[in-house]
Amino acid sequence: xxxxxxxxxxxxxxxxxxxxxxxxxxxxxxxxxxxxxxxxxxxxxxxxxxxxxxxxxxxxxxxxxxxxxxxxxxxxxxx
Amino acid sequence: xxxxxxxxxxxxxxxxxxxxxxxxxxxxxxxxxxxxxxxxxxxxxxxxxxxxxxxxxxxxxxxxxxxxxxxxxxxxxxxxxxxxxxxxxxxxxxxxxxxxxxxxxxxxxxxxxxxxxxxxxxxxxxxxxxxxxxxxxxxxxxxxx
Numbered sequence: 001x002x003x004x005x006x007x008x009x010x011x012x013x014x015x016x017x018x019x020x021x022x023x024x025x026x027x028x029x030x031x032x033x034x035x036x037x038x039x040x041x042x043x044x045x046x047x048x049x050x051x052x053x054x055x056x057x058x059x060x061x062x063x064x065x066x067x068x069x070x071x072x073x074x075x076x077x078x079x
Numbered sequence: 080x081x082x083x084x085x086x087x088x089x090x091x092x093x094x095x096x097x098x099x100x101x102x103x104x105x106x107x108x109x110x111x112x113x114x115x116x117x118x119x120x121x122x123x124x125x126x127x128x129x130x131x132x133x134x135x136x137x138x139x140x141x142x143x144x145x146x147x148x149x150x151x152x153x154x155x156x157x158x159x160x161x162x163x164x165x166x167x168x169x170x171x172x173x174x175x176x177x178x179x180x181x182x183x184x185x186x187x188x189x190x191x192x193x194x195x196x197x198x199x200x201x202x203x204x205x206x207x208x209x210x211x212x213x214x215x216x217x218x219x220x221x222x223x224x
Contacts, residue, residue, distance in 0.1 A: 006136075074221075
């Protein structure tokens, strides 16, 4: 299946990649997707993931054509 | 119910005044309006911050803010809500976020505005990068409310 993988903020800068389209075996979980796309780097403990712009558990399995995003803890707002 | 992401500076008070005058919150129905404005500080963890870059996830940020607006509207029976959040480059003193809610009575307004801010800070996909005297760095976590 084809997956559009996106990275944000400090993760994007550290990995040097904002987005990448990859082809992975069916039944690849989001956790496994990380190791296929970023084999040189272990999955950070505090990473968050979204599937088609909704928060998702790392153990879930995406579908063909999904957009999967990985990002660090969020720090918006003020006050 | 309105959510806006802005990439340029804004005046929260003028925006709020225009919004209310335009009549989205039904005049005569609301007795309470609670407003929260978050502004950029010039210090964080005892260090001077010269500027800030706010990154977001276009599409997901709006979707999350709409989701929590719907949740607050249902839970507190709000008459209207408004969330405005800045992205891009900011300097100390500039507003970052505006949250306003309209309800019949004050309890719902106070509680819903607090809920929206906490849900925004803990889950909305936005990230701050601070420019300090000793260089730039990503903020790793938000301060507790």
